[in-house]
Amino acid sequence: MSSPQYTYAPQYEPSAGVGEYPGGQSVLYGGTGEYGDVGSYEVPGLYDAPVLDDPLAPSDAPAPSGTPAGPVFPRQAGEGGGRRKAARRRKARGGESAARRLLPQALVVAFLAGGTSAFVAQDKAVELTVDGAPRTLHTFADDVTELLAEEGVAVGEHDLVVPAPGEALASGDEVTVHYGRPVRLTLDGTRREVWTTARTVAGALRQLGVRAEGAYVSTSRSQRIGRAGLALDVRTERSVTVMADGRARTIRTNAGTVREAVEAAGITLTGQDTTSVPPGSFPRDGQTITVLRITGTREVREEPVPFEVRRTEDPSLFKGTEVVERAGEYGLRRVTYALRTVNGVKQKPKRVRVEVVREPREQLVRVGTKPLPTSVAGADGLNWSGLAACESGGRPNAVDPSGTYGGLYQFDTRTWQSLGGSGRPQDAPASEQTYRAKKLYVRRGASPWPHCGARLHG
Known part of the structure; x- marks a missing residue:
């Protein structure tokens, strides 16, 4: 007769943190082992034998399939306590090992989560409008200057950037570039x-x-x-006042010339009419323009052309004596004048053309340089000033009403020249006239002065 077979069913404690399977494999609660998901911490087939609540009572439960029939006895004293202590030690070591395996993974996940948050925070959605062309873009630029450099947008001193270069950027900002x-x-x-x-x-x-x-x-x-x-x-439009024909007209105009402004005022310039300012000048705001109505004719006049006098020294003539060797002749010129009337008022004639018809002829004069004698024997002691006062009133250039006699002593030209005088006596110096009178007295006595001759001895 064969010996009876016994089955030992160890008790599993649900409070343990780690379960150990055949072959020594351990899993976390709810983990996945070679048996699949273990949600109730039970391994199929491991605890199929019944566990007696009372160690002294035999079990009535049927034996598992393939197990020999017979009574099932309880664990021997001390056997269950030792196994439970060993299981608790294995559980503690398994928990520490699992924690060490999970810590690096948790740190990596935390690092990646923080880096992703920082990455997302640095990314900014901005709208960039360059010369009227808008576009929305994402950028990591910190300020406007970095954004423009990143997008290849070059700006110069005449360009306008809003916000200004260097301003900080935030998501949702709008940056505008206006080229100069x-x-x-x-x-x-x-x-x-x-x-x-x-x-x-x-x-x-x-x-x-x-x-x-x-x-x-x-x-x-x-x-x-x-x-x-x-x-x-x-x-631009300006205010201009036009004075014409005794009337003032104020208009607003954008004319480019004074002439255009006058025409815009309804005034026509005809003939020689002009304006107080150049017609081609620019009309200024508040300016007053006067229209000048001009009528005019031309007049031709013939005028003499004065001759020049050329003098040469002559040592044969006494000092102070000038002799005309050749008389000068006036020339003739034809002058055209413009005669104008401005707004009914005559203006001074304006010479516009000169034509020489005949050239003048130069006059030649000889000028004496010979010293005059101071005395004439037989006539020096006479009263010549008394004679001159009687004949001419003491005037060297005196001429009688008939024009025949002249000078201090009223010589006629023929007598004067016979005494060595040149030209006319009234043109000679007083000293020369007295000298010639003395010579005449030596020749003819006081007879040349029948009325005043007695004054010589008085």
Whole structure:
């Protein structure tokens, strides 16, 4: 007879943290072992034998399949306590090992989670508008300068960036770049070069503060301004007063010349009419322009041309004596004058043309350099001043009413020249006239002066 077979069923303690399976494999609660998911910490087949609640009572439970029939006895004293202590030690060591395995993984997960958060925080969604072209982009730039450099947007001193370069960036910001454009502006006749960030002529006028209402603009106000710029002629509306025909007219005009402003006032310039300021000049705001109505004729006059006198020294003539060797002749010229009447008032004639008809002939004069004698024997002691006072009133250039006699002593020209005198006696110095009179007295006595001769001895 064969011996009875016994089955030992060890008790499993659910309070343990780690279960140990055949072959020594350990899993965490709820972990996955070679038996799949273990949710109730039971291993199939391991605890199929019944466990007796009472160690002294035999079990009535059927034996597992393949197990020999027979009574089941309880564990021997001391056997269960030793196994439980060993199981607890294995559980503690398994928990520490699992914690050591999980710590690096937890640190990596925490690091990656923190890095991802920082990565997401640095990424910014901004809108960049360059010269009117907007686009939305993501950037890690800290400020506007970095963003522009990152996008390859170069700006110069005439360009406008909003916000300003160097300003900090935040997600949701809008950055705008306006490129500067050169404008060669002629404003009311004054030329200068200016810069604008506007992209149309109308925008440039507003930005430059030009009063565009009523102004003349050389191109369409909707004309786009390229990066190369453009030339622009602007004439603003001005107030101008035009005085014409005794009436004042004040108008507002953007005319480019005074003539155009006058025509805009309904005034016509005809013939020689002109204005008080040059007709081609630029009319200024508040300026008063007077229209000059001009009528005129031309007049031709013949005028003499004076001759020149050339004098040469002659040692044969006494000092102070001049002799005309050749008389001069006047020339003749034809002069054209413009005679004008401005607003009914005659103006001074204006010489506009000169034509010489005949050239003048030079006059030649001989001038004496010979010293005069101081006395004439037989006549020095006489009263010559008394005779001169009686004959001419003491005037060296005196001439009688008939024109025949002249000088202090009233010589006729023939007698004068016979005494060595030149020209006319009244043209000679007083000392020479007295000298010639003394010579005449030596020749003829006092007879040449029948009325005043007695004064010589008085």
